[in-house]
Amino acid sequence: METTPVSEDCCVKVAVHVRPLIVDEKLQGCNDCVTVSPGKPQVQIGTHSFTFDHVYGSTTGSPASSMFDECIVPLVNGLFQGYNATVLAYGQTGSGKTYTMGTGFEDGCHIGITPQVMNALFNKIDSLKHQIQFQLHVSFIEILKEEVHDLLDPTSPNKSDTASTGKVHVSGKPPIQIRESSNGVITLAGSTEYAFVIICYNDMCLYSRSHAIFTITLEQMPIIGDGRVHINKGLLALGNVISALGDEKKRKEACISLADINAEETLNTLKYANRARNIQNKPVVNRDPMSNEMLKMRQQLQYLQAELCARGGSDEVQVLKERIAWLEATNEDLCQKLHEYRKKCNITEQCEIDSRNFDEETAKEWEHKLLQNTMDKELHELNRRLEEKESEMKLFGGDTVALKQHFGKKIQELEDEKRAVQQERDRLLAEIENLSAGSEGQKQRVQDIHAQKLMSLEAQILDFKRKQENQVQVLKLKHKSDEATKRLQDEIQFIKAQKVQLQHRIKQEAEQFRQWKASREKELLQVPCILHSDIT
Numbered sequence: 001m002e003t004t005p006v007s008e009d010c011c012v013k014v015a016v017h018v019r020p021l022i023v024d025e026k027l028q029g030c031n032d033c034v035t036v037s038p039g040k041p042q043v044q045i046g047t048h049s050f051t052f053d054h055v056y057g058s059t060t061g062s063p064a065s066s067m068f069d070e071c072i073v074p075l076v077n078g079l080f081q082g083y084n085a086t087v088l089a090y091g092q093t094g095s096g097k098t099y100t101m102g103t104g105f106e107d108g109c110h111i112g113i114t115p116q117v118m119n120a121l122f123n124k125i126d127s128l129k130h131q132i133q134f135q136l137h138v139s140f141i142e143i144l145k146e147e148v149h150d151l152l153d154p155t156s157p158n159k160s161d162t163a164s165t166g167k168v169h170v171s172g173k174p175p176i177q178i179r180e181s182s183n184g185v186i187t188l189a190g191s192t193e194y195a196f197v198i199i200c201y202n203d204m205c206l207y208s209r210s211h212a213i214f215t216i217t218l219e220q221m222p223i224i225g226d227g228r229v230h231i232n233k234g235l236l237a238l239g240n241v242i243s244a245l246g247d248e249k250k251r252k253e254a255c256i257s258l259a260d261i262n263a264e265e266t267l268n269t270l271k272y273a274n275r276a277r278n279i280q281n282k283p284v285v286n287r288d289p290m291s292n293e294m295l296k297m298r299q300q301l302q303y304l305q306a307e308l309c310a311r312g313g314s315d316e317v318q319v320l321k322e323r324i325a326w327l328e329a330t331n332e333d334l335c336q337k338l339h340e341y342r343k344k345c346n347i348t349e350q351c352e353i354d355s356r357n358f359d360e361e362t363a364k365e366w367e368h369k370l371l372q373n374t375m376d377k378e379l380h381e382l383n384r385r386l387e388e389k390e391s392e393m394k395l396f397g398g399d400t401v402a403l404k405q406h407f408g409k410k411i412q413e414l415e416d417e418k419r420a421v422q423q424e425r426d427r428l429l430a431e432i433e434n435l436s437a438g439s440e441g442q443k444q445r446v447q448d449i450h451a452q453k454l455m456s457l458e459a460q461i462l463d464f465k466r467k468q469e470n471q472v473q474v475l476k477l478k479h480k481s482d483e484a485t486k487r488l489q490d491e492i493q494f495i496k497a498q499k500v501q502l503q504h505r506i507k508q509e510a511e512q513f514r515q516w517k518a519s520r521e522k523e524l525l526q527v528p529c530i531l532h533s534d535i536t
């Protein structure tokens, strides 16, 4: 159980119950030794004066009939709120503890505290039974010679007798162990505890005893729909002398006798009771942690439900609804604008793409034209060089032919002349041969003529040789010329090859540009389709 402290501390309340002189005391001639101040909770004994919370009995004290309402009812009410309480009757033997606590039942018309507590308890349970489910647990023990015995033990042979006589009897059960837990709670290990969902007054009265501790444990669960949740658990121990000083809230009844023969004991009792008033308590509510949480949630739920109900028909809700409607309309409008903006963005973007495409195309065309121009110039230069070389070649080629014809003719002429000279020589040599058979004179004359002719021929042959040497020189020059021509022809071939390559490149570049332009135009033709699909 969780305990919830309350804000205020409180002292143990002490009430003094002064019983009248009983018959035996009167017979013994006893006199009153206790004086109660009229209308005040004060008691005088000899020279001692004590002030308590209440003083009942005697001729000048409060009537004992008001004791329950004034002292006990607040404790019973506190029990339903989850507070513990103890009512302890203290006093010497025969001072009226049993009479006051009402556990004897032998006094006929008198009803003591315990029966009244039970009566009040069941009345209250009855009035709340539709809202709260209750469970009562009772235990009843006695203390005799410092041993604790269970008076609710069903095996006890004297159970019925003790209930009727109100006297203390030892049950057959082993002594109960008194234990104190770490949080100061006193428990009675081994005691029998009776649990009652619905208990009647008479049932509880069966277990009433004097010189004993009667403990009532009350558990409460609110009835909410089908669910049952523990709220708190209160403990009311009537006459609990064991844990009196450790309990959280106590009501102390001090019973005293008026008889002067008990004056010393009465004085001690009053001193003890007076000290007990100084004991400070800090009341706490025993609450189940789960129920505590549930209670918070329930309170929150109730608060929210109340707020919801309160707002349900208020102007604030109407304003909020209108604001929601306005926000929704604004949102729709903004969505529409966003859609249109995106559409425009797409178109602008496409225009930019087109622009970029246009720029790219222009640049490409410029590049193409520049390249074509450069290559045209290069081709033109090649043509110029080719023309030059061909002109040079033509020049070389013309001279060579003319020279060839010239030398060919010359060689032919020289060959002819050489052949003619050789024939003439051969004829002369033949004539010289024939002259050997003729006259000496004739021979001599003929030889002379022939010698002259031979000389002339030899001179002619020498001339031919010289001409031939010139011819050789000319041929050497021609060879050189042929080599130059060959180089020139190679150059022309090279230039022609370059020209062919350049023309091929020009053609290739033009074709590439044409293809690029065609694909660009094709892309541009596809643009409207892209826009259409994007907008859709």
Ligand SMILES: Nc1ncnc2c1ncn2[C@@H]1O[C@H](COP(=O)(O)OP(=O)(O)OP(=O)(O)O)[C@@H](O)[C@H]1O
Pocket: 018, 019, 020, 022, 057, 091, 092, 093, 094, 095, 096, 097, 098, 099, 100, 107, 210, 211, 255
């Ligand atoms: N207020 C009272 N008015 C009339 N008679 C009383 C009152 N208080 C006690 N008596 C009577 O005094 C006698 C002794 O009382 P009681 O048995 O209650 O004392 P006790 O303190 O319980 O004694 P013990 O400690 O020995 O059990 C009983 O006969 C009882 O009827």
